Amino acid sequence: MPFTWLVLIILAIAAVGFVTGRSRALQSAGGDSRDLHSLPIYYGSHVAMWAVVPAAAVLIVWLLAQPFFVNSRVLATLPDGVVTEGSSIGLVMSDVRRVAGGLDVAVAQGAMTRDEAAAISSKTTDVRESLGQVGVALGSDVSAEVLGGAQLYRTLNATGSLIMTVVVLVIALGGAGWAVSRSDANFRARNTVERGILALLICAASIAVLTTIGILFALLFNTIEFFRLYPAADFFFGTKWAPSFSGRGGASDLGVLPLLWGTFYISIIALLVAVPIGLFSAIYLSEYASPRVRGIAKPLIEILAGIPTIVYGLFALLTVGPLLVSMFGKDTVGWMQGGTAVMTAGLVMGIMLIPFVSSLSDDIINAVPQAMRDGSYGLGATQSETIRQVILPAALPGIVGAILLAASRAIGETMIVVLGAGAAARLSLNPFEAMTTITAKIVSQLTGDADFASPEALVAFALGMTLFVLTLGLNVFALYIVRKYREQYD
Amino acid sequence: MNDMRIVERDVDTNEVKIAARDVQVFYGDNHAIKDVSVDIDDKTVTAFIGPSGCGKSTFLRCINRMNDTIDVCRVKGDIRIDSEDIYDPKVDPVQLRAKVGMVFQKPNPFPKSIYDNVAYGPRIHGLARSKADLDDIVEKSLRRGAIWDEVKDRLHAPGTGLSGGQQQRLCIARAVATEPEVLLMDEPCSALDPIATAQVEELIDELRKNYSVVIVTHSMQQAARVSQKTAFFHLGHLVEYGETGTIFTNPVDPRTESYITGRIG
Numbered sequence: 001m002p003f004t005w006l007v008l009i010i011l012a013i014a015a016v017g018f019v020t021g022r023s024r025a026l027q028s029a030g031g032d033s034r035d036l037h038s039l040p041i042y043y044g045s046h047v048a049m050w051a052v053v054p055a056a057a058v059l060i061v062w063l064l065a066q067p068f069f070v071n072s073r074v075l076a077t078l079p080d081g082v083v084t085e086g087s088s089i090g091l092v093m094s095d096v097r098r099v100a101g102g103l104d105v106a107v108a109q110g111a112m113t114r115d116e117a118a119a120i121s122s123k124t125t126d127v128r129e130s131l132g133q134v135g136v137a138l139g140s141d142v143s144a145e146v147l148g149g150a151q152l153y154r155t156l157n158a159t160g161s162l163i164m165t166v167v168v169l170v171i172a173l174g175g176a177g178w179a180v181s182r183s184d185a186n187f188r189a190r191n192t193v194e195r196g197i198l199a200l201l202i203c204a205a206s207i208a209v210l211t212t213i214g215i216l217f218a219l220l221f222n223t224i225e226f227f228r229l230y231p232a233a234d235f236f237f238g239t240k241w242a243p244s245f246s247g248r249g250g251a252s253d254l255g256v257l258p259l260l261w262g263t264f265y266i267s268i269i270a271l272l273v274a275v276p277i278g279l280f281s282a283i284y285l286s287e288y289a290s291p292r293v294r295g296i297a298k299p300l301i302e303i304l305a306g307i308p309t310i311v312y313g314l315f316a317l318l319t320v321g322p323l324l325v326s327m328f329g330k331d332t333v334g335w336m337q338g339g340t341a342v343m344t345a346g347l348v349m350g351i352m353l354i355p356f357v358s359s360l361s362d363d364i365i366n367a368v369p370q371a372m373r374d375g376s377y378g379l380g381a382t383q384s385e386t387i388r389q390v391i392l393p394a395a396l397p398g399i400v401g402a403i404l405l406a407a408s409r410a411i412g413e414t415m416i417v418v419l420g421a422g423a424a425a426r427l428s429l430n431p432f433e434a435m436t437t438i439t440a441k442i443v444s445q446l447t448g449d450a451d452f453a454s455p456e457a458l459v460a461f462a463l464g465m466t467l468f469v470l471t472l473g474l475n476v477f478a479l480y481i482v483r484k485y486r487e488q489y490d
Numbered sequence: 491m492n493d494m495r496i497v498e499r500d501v502d503t504n505e506v507k508i509a510a511r512d513v514q515v516f517y518g519d520n521h522a523i524k525d526v527s528v529d530i531d532d533k534t535v536t537a538f539i540g541p542s543g544c545g546k547s548t549f550l551r552c553i554n555r556m557n558d559t560i561d562v563c564r565v566k567g568d569i570r571i572d573s574e575d576i577y578d579p580k581v582d583p584v585q586l587r588a589k590v591g592m593v594f595q596k597p598n599p600f601p602k603s604i605y606d607n608v609a610y611g612p613r614i615h616g617l618a619r620s621k622a623d624l625d626d627i628v629e630k631s632l633r634r635g636a637i638w639d640e641v642k643d644r645l646h647a648p649g650t651g652l653s654g655g656q657q658q659r660l661c662i663a664r665a666v667a668t669e670p671e672v673l674l675m676d677e678p679c680s681a682l683d684p685i686a687t688a689q690v691e692e693l694i695d696e697l698r699k700n701y702s703v704v705i706v707t708h709s710m711q712q713a714a715r716v717s718q719k720t721a722f723f724h725l726g727h728l729v730e731y732g733e734t735g736t737i738f739t740n741p742v743d744p745r746t747e748s749y750i751t752g753r754i755g
Contacts, residue, residue, distance in 0.1 A: 291561075371594060372600060378554065378591065378594070379665065380588030380589075380668060382584050
């Protein structure tokens with residue numbers, strides 16, 4: 001039975017359960033909903049909840065677990081001999097899956113009957129050719145073991161799905177039936193549904209947290225793998241970044257320092273652009289601008305935050321880079337060789353960060369109570385004295401938090417760097433030279449055709465981990481600053 | 491309410507400090523103050539009383555042009571301090587506010603140290619020639635605010651860490667530090683407990699020696715306790731103005747009588 005049907009049937013059970021539970025509860029109260037403990041809709045929802053939730057939970061777990069089970073059963077039947085030189089058990093299993101998938105297609109297209117597919121043997125039929133006819137191309141002839149494995153794979157999956165369907169339907173019906181049996185006037189359906197909703201909210205929150213932990217672990221294991229192949233000291237303290245891809249020979253230098261320096265240099269230039277401009281525009285918007293100007297200008301600035309970074313990258317590549325070259329290139333002072341440079345990327349990234357700084361600072365400045373301003377004006381201070389001496393000090397922790405958030409954004413930025421700063425890893429103080437950052441190098445290390453087990457590819461995870469720790473540290477620090485120095489005005 | 495029976499009050503006969511004539515205030519289309527004319531004496535505590543929304547705070551805020559900071563607010567008419575029109579285009583509202591200090595309903599110390607709170611005004615207006623001079627001003631102001639003894643050992647602790655009553659006295663000290671001639675107080679005790687209120691009221695009576703004090707209050711007992719003159723506002727009109735004793739014991743206008751006996755408001 002197709003999966004969609006199963007879901008629809010569960011929903012139908014829930015709908016029927018809703019109506020039944022509701023009417024049963026009403027019946028037990030003699031048709032007067034005022035005698036019920038909860039509103040009738042809660043009794044219905046309670047039954048629907050019991051019909052859907054346990055069944056859905058079992059369904060999800062089953063769908064996750066079945067492939068593992070089937071794989072291990074099929075693996076157990078494969079003799080050791082099938083793994084040939086230069087291959088691995090993973091490749092054989094993918095052959096098995098592919099043949100099984102091909103048989104499915106053949107059956108679906110009517111080229112074979114279900115029984116033929118189950119009984120097909122590599123001795124009597126050229127499986128590769130007959131599958132080729134239905135559009136499934138195989139890389140090599142199908143061995144008897146692989147074909148047998150594929151047939152077992154299909155049978156196990158079919159049986160598994162059948163059992164799953166039955167089990168899930170029984171659970172849905174059972175849940176609904178049990179909930180209906182509890183629906184009477186005294187049952188506290190409202191509280192039960194409320195707890196159900198609470199559980200739903202907890203699930204949603206834990207998915208976000210668990211995903212973060214999952215990402216962390218994925219990074220961690222690959223990073224450990226990398227450090228097994230490449231000495232950690234060379235990675236953290238190496239001043240040269242020169243990966244050599246396998247095939248060209250030679251050992252790689254994978255020192256993180258040039259990349260770290262590029263990251264910081266570009267971020268610092270970006271912040272030097274974004275912080276004053278963002279802060280000043282926030283001050284203008286929150287303290288001086290009339291509501292009309294503010295109503296127009298604030299959304300306009302916030303549009304900057306909505307521009308995809310690749311567009312900023314194009315802007316850096318096509319406009320800012322050539323402009324800087326014409327200003328500082330060999331025709332004038334000769335500081336700049338090409339359009340891609342730290343300065344190009346830094347300036348454009350700074351523009352990208354303006355709305356982060358200005359929007360957050362604006363909210364924070366607005367949160368300074370009017371009483372502070374009144375107090376200062378009442379003492380004969382001018383507007384700018386009030387802003388400098390009262391409002392900014394009061395808002396400072398929040399502003400620092402905003403800047404640190406912008407900084408972690410800058411450190412993690414990729415596209416602007418790829419297009420604006422070049423790809424040369426370099427330790428240099430000249431801001432008009434091309435440099436590159438951690439993020440840009442992660443992209444280039446993983447998008448090549450390097451072997452995934454080589455240190456040149458695995459270094460990307462170590463870089464990602466470094467970046468993760470850096471930005472996490474900055475964010476934690478920002479939160480700490482904001483919390484610690486937050487002014488309690490009341 | 492015993493105080494209210496005292497008709498004879500020691501009103502020092504003084505020259506007029508603030509003279510307002512036909513003052514009108516509009517908040518957008520709302521006519522908040524209608525034809526208010528009043529003469530406020532020097533070295534006197536003048537209380538503004540009246541039900542909520544009657545315009546007494548609005549009128550108070552006209553005297554130091556704090557209403558200028560509200561966009562939709564327009565003020566018409568003539569207000570003179572020492573015969574000088576404060577709404578004259580030549581007058582800098584910022585300078586005016588240094589001369590006419592203000593204390594607000596809720597204590598609003600800046601998130602700075604106690605010392606810096608008091609030194610704020612003198613620093614802005616350049617009143618101190620040296621650090622020692624500034625120290626003197628701060629000490630003198632804190633003494634006038636009757637809070638010196640409580641804070642002299644922790645002048646560099648944050649002003650926001652004081653109790654409510656201490657904060658309000660700190661704000662008064664901050665206001666007197668710029669040597670104002672007039673002190674406006676907008677319900678200065680409404681956020682304070684009775685003990686802190688008593689301390690602030692005592693302080694207000696002290697301040698009368700040097701300043702013309704105008705106080706807005708919701709508490710008629712407070713008006714009776716601290717003021718020499720009382721003005722009763724109702725729906726934007728100045729209904730009655732006179733010596734406090736007279737207002738509370740022998741009001742002329744029936745609306746005043748209704749208010750002080752608790753029938754309206």
